[in-house]
Amino acid sequence: MTEAIPGLTYTTARERPFDPPDELTRVREETPIHRMIYADDHEGWLVTGYALARAVLAHPSFSTRPELLHPPIQNRLIKMKEFKTPPGFFIRMDPPEHTRFRKLLTGQFTVRRMKQLEPRIEQITNDRLDAMESQGGPVDLVQAFAMPIPSLVICELLGVPYDDRERFQRDSAVMLSLRSTPEQAKAAMDDLLGYLRDLVRRKRAEPSDDLLGGLVAGGELDEEELAGVGLLLLVAGHETTANMLGLGTFALLTNPEQLAAVRDDPAVVEGAVEELLRYLTIIHIGPIRTALEDVDLDGHLIKAGEAVTIAAAVVNRDPERFGEAETLDVSRPVHGHLTFGHGVHQCLGQQLARAEMRIAYPALLRRFPGLRLAVPAEDVPMRSDMAIYGVHRLPVTW
């Protein structure tokens, strides 16, 4: 194949807050797959084209097991193979081990179950808006709105006391920071696992009608597995939607016509959520896989042991699949973006995330029709240094 870019490496550094790194976009303009040098000097691959990305994620010969992983960038999170991944952390398992955990949980996250949660999500959202209104602007939208809503929802769903949020939000932030040393990240993970182990023990003594309580009562998982499952769901449940709410609001505030459509036309909201998921793609590192055997990908031989990193944010801008992909257009019919992944690991909580976003964006914009940034857009601190992209803070007023 052609080596359009010799010595290509991965990056999370962006030129503009809503667009993936130009260097990765340039790769896609040349080729849907390219050789890439990983942080451990491994020579693997970068996938930037939509069709190939889907093919890799659906292919049973690509593994997510941590001991096989090569890190595309130098940071703790991706160096997880140096740690013992906790039992029950099924995002880093292949079938059939993965299947065992996933099947225990999928019944809790169905479209219908999430529909039943909507009145509660609306209530939580309105409580936060009331609090913002009585406090008065300017406020940091991340702390006042984007973080508490998914945090409260996942806490209630799992049966984790929200009053303990200082501890789990801090641990989770350290785990996901690309600036954390491996020691700091491991200490944060161990602390959170210890917290969840205690919680599981309490639920064994005092049964509770929530997801973790149900898993405890079900008796299929041991204490370590329960803590690992809890860790994954708790971290994934609040860090992801929180960043979509913060970054999505920022994107809408800088695109007033798009904002007006989401605020004024209920028929637009469902599609707007999909378009914001596609356009913003907060998963800015990976997904990452390792070939278990030689695989031919559209004429490129991926050898057993070689790593493949999918640049999801760039893939979601593939014009062959999404047309005018560089434009945010909340009124376009969009489906099939890879923000929730694809294949057996596709996001378990995606229907919950959709429900939260469909409720929260329009509720915020309708409550505060004059919502605006309280700082210049270029002063909004971006999360290029975190495993999940977004805004660190979003000062707004109305």
Added chain:
Amino acid sequence: MKIKADTGVCVGAGMCALTVPEVFDQSEDDGTVVVLDHDPPASREAAVRRAVQLCPSGALSIEE
């Protein structure tokens, strides 16, 4: 068209139930696909094909 669903392969992501709730549901038990209408009317054909395409696990197929 006739819809085939493999619940052994299904990962319960819910894309089918989201896309065509008239044709697909999910089991209360393990979230895997439940086909409500194996032979849907032509008016739903495009939506069913999209659901099959969106399915992350390849659990759905169509027999013409």
